[in-house]
Amino acid sequence: MRREIQLLDSTLREGEQFAGAYFSAEQRRSIVSLLDAVGVPMIELPSPIASPDTRQAVEDLCALGTRAKLVAHVRCAEADVLAALETPVYGLNLFYGTSTELRSFSHGRRIEQIITDAVPLIKRVRAEGRYVRFSAEDAFRSDLIDLLTVFDAAVEAGAQRIGLPDTVGVATPREVERMIRLCAERYPGVGIEFHGHNDTGCAIANTVAALEGGADCLDVTVLGIGERNGIASLSGLLAQMYIHYPELLPSYDLTRLPLLDQYVAQSLNVAIPFNNPITAPGAFTHRAGIHTKAVLRNPRAYEILNPLDFGLVRSVDVGSRYTGRYAVG
Amino acid sequence: MRREIQLLDSTLREGEQFAGAYFSAEQRRSIVSLLDAVGVPMIELPSPIASPDTRQAVEDLCALGTRAKLVAHVRCAEADVLAALETPVYGLNLFYGTSTELRSFSHGRRIEQIITDAVPLIKRVRAEGRYVRFSAEDAFRSDLIDLLTVFDAAVEAGAQRIGLPDTVGVATPREVERMIRLCAERYPGVGIEFHGHNDTGCAIANTVAALEGGADCLDVTVLGIGERNGIASLSGLLAQMYIHYPELLPSYDLTRLPLLDQYVAQSLNVAIPFNNPITAPGAFTHRAGIHTKAVLRNPRAYEILNPLDFGLVRSVDVGSRYTGRYAVG
Ligand SMILES: O=C(O)CCC(=O)C(=O)O
Ligand SMILES: O=C(O)CCC(=O)C(=O)O
Ligand SMILES: [Cu+2]
Ligand SMILES: [Cu+2]
Numbered sequence: 001m002r003r004e005i006q007l008l009d010s011t012l013r014e015g016e017q018f019a020g021a022y023f024s025a026e027q028r029r030s031i032v033s034l035l036d037a038v039g040v041p042m043i044e045l046p047s048p049i050a051s052p053d054t055r056q057a058v059e060d061l062c063a064l065g066t067r068a069k070l071v072a073h074v075r076c077a078e079a080d081v082l083a084a085l086e087t088p089v090y091g092l093n094l095f096y097g098t099s100t101e102l103r104s105f106s107h108g109r110r111i112e113q114i115i116t117d118a119v120p121l122i123k124r125v126r127a128e129g130r131y132v133r134f135s136a137e138d139a140f141r142s143d144l145i146d147l148l149t150v151f152d153a154a155v156e157a158g159a160q161r162i163g164l165p166d167t168v169g170v171a172t173p174r175e176v177e178r179m180i181r182l183c184a185e186r187y188p189g190v191g192i193e194f195h196g197h198n199d200t201g202c203a204i205a206n207t208v209a210a211l212e213g214g215a216d217c218l219d220v221t222v223l224g225i226g227e228r229n230g231i232a233s234l235s236g237l238l239a240q241m242y243i244h245y246p247e248l249l250p251s252y253d254l255t256r257l258p259l260l261d262q263y264v265a266q267s268l269n270v271a272i273p274f275n276n277p278i279t280a281p282g283a284f285t286h287r288a289g290i291h292t293k294a295v296l297r298n299p300r301a302y303e304i305l306n307p308l309d310f311g312l313v314r315s316v317d318v319g320s321r322y323t324g325r326y327a328v329g
Numbered sequence: 330m331r332r333e334i335q336l337l338d339s340t341l342r343e344g345e346q347f348a349g350a351y352f353s354a355e356q357r358r359s360i361v362s363l364l365d366a367v368g369v370p371m372i373e374l375p376s377p378i379a380s381p382d383t384r385q386a387v388e389d390l391c392a393l394g395t396r397a398k399l400v401a402h403v404r405c406a407e408a409d410v411l412a413a414l415e416t417p418v419y420g421l422n423l424f425y426g427t428s429t430e431l432r433s434f435s436h437g438r439r440i441e442q443i444i445t446d447a448v449p450l451i452k453r454v455r456a457e458g459r460y461v462r463f464s465a466e467d468a469f470r471s472d473l474i475d476l477l478t479v480f481d482a483a484v485e486a487g488a489q490r491i492g493l494p495d496t497v498g499v500a501t502p503r504e505v506e507r508m509i510r511l512c513a514e515r516y517p518g519v520g521i522e523f524h525g526h527n528d529t530g531c532a533i534a535n536t537v538a539a540l541e542g543g544a545d546c547l548d549v550t551v552l553g554i555g556e557r558n559g560i561a562s563l564s565g566l567l568a569q570m571y572i573h574y575p576e577l578l579p580s581y582d583l584t585r586l587p588l589l590d591q592y593v594a595q596s597l598n599v600a601i602p603f604n605n606p607i608t609a610p611g612a613f614t615h616r617a618g619i620h621t622k623a624v625l626r627n628p629r630a631y632e633i634l635n636p637l638d639f640g641l642v643r644s645v646d647v648g649s650r651y652t653g654r655y656a657v658g
Contacts, residue, residue, distance in 0.1 A: 019616060042545045101629055105626045106623040106626075201606045205502055223604075228614060239528065239530060242528065274605060275558050275604070277529060290404075294431065298430075
């Protein structure tokens, strides 16, 4: 790992696109503070132009004075960029759909038009001294020439990072790694961001593949909430880093993760999904007889994550029909 | 894809190791029937020696006369194998821990002893004319020499398939693919099975990696329930096959999947996790303004799975603060 790897949490932007999510002003502040306590270095907020309420929220959250850098997620439209620049955000995450599907059914613009729209806005943000990332929405269904043509122009205009979102959750880990590596090699002077949707259940694996391909910024949300069935979860990425990239962990306080996950679940009025890494209710529950017997001798038998490192405890379930005299499962 | 790929559902075995799972006799029958209706070709049941109730359940489920083949999951112990052979199961899925962790903290046996225990039992099952698979529990933390020494003996003894479970959820897609390929090349005459836990959130990606490495049998459970935070989900694998391996789908009736997922969730008294592919409540809900606008023009803009193929409908959420006049998210 040469580059510094940053997680970007988008719970308040992507996460609010989750069916049923609506955070109050107080909840937004608590979520940002809890993310900051965990040690997430970047937090993405919705576009200030969305509504007066959103703009106020962005101002308020910036006033919290977090260690985390707050960025606004903003369309490549002049009014949107100007509205964001009126707030004290650290920077802007610009995006523009580059796939045939989005060009046809979403904004209807051609590649040349995308460049004509984006370039002056990127320059404008840089001229204001703010951070700017440019992302090609639906990158993994975009033609490679289109994608690179747009990225070439964005980097030339001064974008400090380019983003490759798998907007519809269609990519495989292998494709993600290859495409990220290709961009990391072509654009050595800028950062590379990845954002992976979970439609085919591979958001976490794809995000780790991006890290391996050379990405330096990985998008997550708390519990993985987002459009449709969401994106990679913060707890999933932390579990991966714990096992495979422990050198990335020192800047995180893992013991703060359970409270964050619980807080967001409560705010959404849902349970933490039982398949969630680390903070699922049963993530450290051992049940089959041969599991419980071994875990009582040494938890490492059936545990690769130590619950204590996350401020949690294991539970050895000896009341089920899988334990006791006939314990054979 | 040269070989035929089979999904093996282990909801009634691995799934019952899930904290809180306890299926009634009627629920077990319904789950097996629903799995059969979906078209899952193999179903794993718990070991008949576990209790008189389990033995009766295995008998009853065999009596359903499903198209799916029913196999019992059985320790390499003579009494356990004999009890399973007294039931009319199609075959036995034997397993034995081969990692240092399991040899030290679970059964305490050395590699030679594992072979001495397993070989006569494999031969015994074959002599009865039943199918036999031999699995090296915790394969991905096992020393390669130990693992291959045990597999060599199992294959020599007549095992028709070998299993590589990632028992603690530590493997990466790349490792899984490499290890499965190595075994597929070393044991060309037998099938290869993979079983992936989700502790680091990669169960589905690892299972797809196994398929790509040459596995011909992939373990899943309904909703991914299992020990700790579970294994790969049936819906996750079907979503993957739908996108990346459509040639494997004709033997499945995808429209039966939602009922199966709902039935199991209800039986467990939990909600379908919102991150579950296909059947999560919001899996086909579109919310951000630019998403809803485009999806109303053409759903392919933000959908790679067609909900109609699963007997489901999409929902375009136009009531949220992300839509309407200021829709910019
Ligand atoms: O701006 C981005 O990179 C991501 C936008 C988004 O949520 C997506 O494409 O899924
Ligand atoms: O028998 C097998 O292959 C799998 C056993 C099991 O559930 C595991 O190792 O996680
Ligand atoms: Cu997204
Ligand atoms: Cu298992």
